[in-house]
Amino acid sequence: MYIIYGKKLCNYCNKVVSLLQREGLAFTYFPMDNKPEELVSLSTIYNWRTVPLVIEVKDSDNNFIGGYDDLIKRLQIEISEEDDQQVNNLD
Numbered sequence: 895m896y897i898i899y900g901k902k903l904c905n906y907c908n909k910v911v912s913l914l915q916r917e918g919l920a921f922t923y924f925p926m927d928n929k930p931e932e933l934v935s936l937s938t939i940y941n942w943r944t945v946p947l948v949i950e951v952k953d954s955d956n957n958f959i960g961g962y963d964d965l966i967k968r969l970q971i972e973i974s975e976e977d978d979q980q981v982n983n984l985d
Contacts, residue, residue: 896921896965897956899936899947906962907946913962917969 896914898921900907914921926933926945937943940958948959950968959968 895919895951896959897949897951898923899926899933899949900945901925901927904945910946910948910962910965913965913969 896919898907898910898914900910900923902925911921911923926936933945936947940947940949942958942960944961946961948961948965950957950959959965
């Protein structure tokens, strides 16, 4: 499960949403266009100054990922580990 904080006219925010939909991964999107104070607070908490702000929720823990490029890297690692497991299960 992922949490995405973004803005309507943000190209990378739209890319994150499309990527998660295409991969069939659950997410909740929070538009921050009319919530500048809340966005500043989140930016301060996570030390991240741009949108999208991507967080992975796993076992009730919020793990900050970063932005679009960071999510791509994370998903490639997860996919690679899944592939390795499948190969090991064939042995």
